[in-house]
Amino acid sequence: MTDDGQTLDDSALLHIAQVAGTTPTLAHVARLANVSENTVSRVIRNKGSIAVETRQRVNAAIEQLGYVPNRAAGSLASSSSLIIGVILPSLSNIVFPELLRGINAGLSGTPYRPMIGVTDYDLGIEQELISSLLAWQPAALITTGFEHTDQARRMLEGSRVRVAELMDIDNQPIDLAVGLSHCEAGRAMARHLVRRGYTNIGYVGHDWIADRRAYARYQGLGEGLAEAGLSLVAECRTEQPSSTLEGRKTLARLLAGDAEIDAVAFSNDDMAVGGFMHCLAAGIAVPDDLALIGFNGLEIGQALPKPLTTVLSNRFAIGKAAVNVLLEDSKRPPETRIIDTGFSIIEGATA
Amino acid sequence: MTDDGQTLDDSALLHIAQVAGTTPTLAHVARLANVSENTVSRVIRNKGSIAVETRQRVNAAIEQLGYVPNRAAGSLASSSSLIIGVILPSLSNIVFPELLRGINAGLSGTPYRPMIGVTDYDLGIEQELISSLLAWQPAALITTGFEHTDQARRMLEGSRVRVAELMDIDNQPIDLAVGLSHCEAGRAMARHLVRRGYTNIGYVGHDWIADRRAYARYQGLGEGLAEAGLSLVAECRTEQPSSTLEGRKTLARLLAGDAEIDAVAFSNDDMAVGGFMHCLAAGIAVPDDLALIGFNGLEIGQALPKPLTTVLSNRFAIGKAAVNVLLEDSKRPPETRIIDTGFSIIEGATA
């Protein structure tokens, strides 16, 4: 392709690379900037000290070629990738997208990208996802809760990647836990109702088997009531995942019983909003005939004709805090760490 | 480490690998199974024909070692990864997690994993994300809408990865579009209201600049009304993203005007549910005093005391269909393809 038929020189190679649509590599940048590949690599990763002039030349070359580093090559060479594995139980429940939003916010502006997996609350699937994500040698793995299969736990402990277990802090984490005490949150719900003078308290819940945190809150609720010498006068649970529709139906079932009830604690806001809808449809005055309290502090609860009384669990903050801590140190520190993002009662108008 | 001090043999190496916690590689599997690495690779990828007996031996070795392929190495060698890049405008609006849920469902059972990015409706950020995701040489890139910066479009067209543009089908895609005609959906909303006998129709909307599809529906709505010789008698829009709270406030603003209104079309269900809340709080009878129609078919709309009349946009199906098509063929086909997942009116009780 050269005019004189001699061996291709560098600029010719470059030219060909561009014309052929071959993605430029470090080597191309290095040639253009007249430095070694290594130096280009250092500039890109901001490692070691580089002469200002050199850095400029390299950056100019990168710009000119539109060079984008090949992440697979980088990962292979360094045996660690810019991937953050994120394992969520579900995407149907809005709290997990919000957690993901926090994670994503913590990652924005960094070269790290989240790679996700969804377990559908199945620990066996979680285990497979852990294995499949570890195959990418991620910088960190984020999951929820402390329940894992034995093998999953071994994989997590054995790998050198950082591990964050989110949402809950009522147990000892492998590496890092970020969340709130659901047991305490349940107690706080009980105390709030007691403080407001309610004594005949019922419970409406969803699937505990999948959602251990909902169960922890239920237990805390019982303990909080016990502090005041009270206990639940009635309870009703669906086997389904939480949803507005299930909340509506399940409250109806609870009220169909013969217990005298003046307040209901719900397993979460989805269920509570559904409960509110039932009250609207059935002509039950809230909170005069029946008080309602939820958990999570979802936006929809605050948009009801009467804002829902609930407990704010800061999902976004949990995700973001986790990422911030994980990125602080790429190696797992000698001691585990627990970050309590807390909760707060939202004093709505329904309890 | 050997008893007799001789050179380490294969099984000793294997032993060391396991004890040292060194992750086993293809080479380890190959030695154990007494075949070449190549053969192991073929077995794993199910490529070429392999003697049954060999395959068994290899699989046994894989099992025994707990071998997990290094994805970075695979990606580098094949210059293509098992990553599906997914770029979403937002995670706050439930429709995008639902889209992601569909994508994830389509990916489950395959070795592909989604790597995500969120643009916040910013085309500049989308461009950066495209570049950053292409650096992983993904098998495909999924994004929403047809609006991209020129450079983003060039990157997408130039790369050989498959590209899906979701949600909308009112334009020509780069490779594949999956979604519905939002213009048609708007028309359908208008026709529904007209059929129901409403003639004084108002509109409540949110940020069109970010949400082009909402604008398309608005236009379709106008066209649908025009077919019946009608036009909007009033409209009110927030500059904010859609939300229940904004829907509530914006309907209040619309009704504060002096137009006679008997039905309101909302830009989506979030806004419509908020509108419903306003009606509840303000004592407006729905649909007798005021009819409401939304768009999306969210669960929350169906849990209202009166189920919301709305248009179902099947986000889950869109995501899943897109993945199915993308995985059918790893190379971009010569012609572009458009898949219409359609929509349907949900005949609720509010219009």
Added chain:
DNA sequence: CTGTTAGCGCCTTCAT
């Protein structure tokens, strides 16, 4: 501050 030398673990191509 910069360059040289070896791989990282796998897949592709070509043999056989």
Added chain:
DNA sequence: ATGAAGGCGCTAACAG
């Protein structure tokens, strides 16, 4: 049906 050789693009030592 299987093996051998080479290289993907980058980073990690080590020099200097």
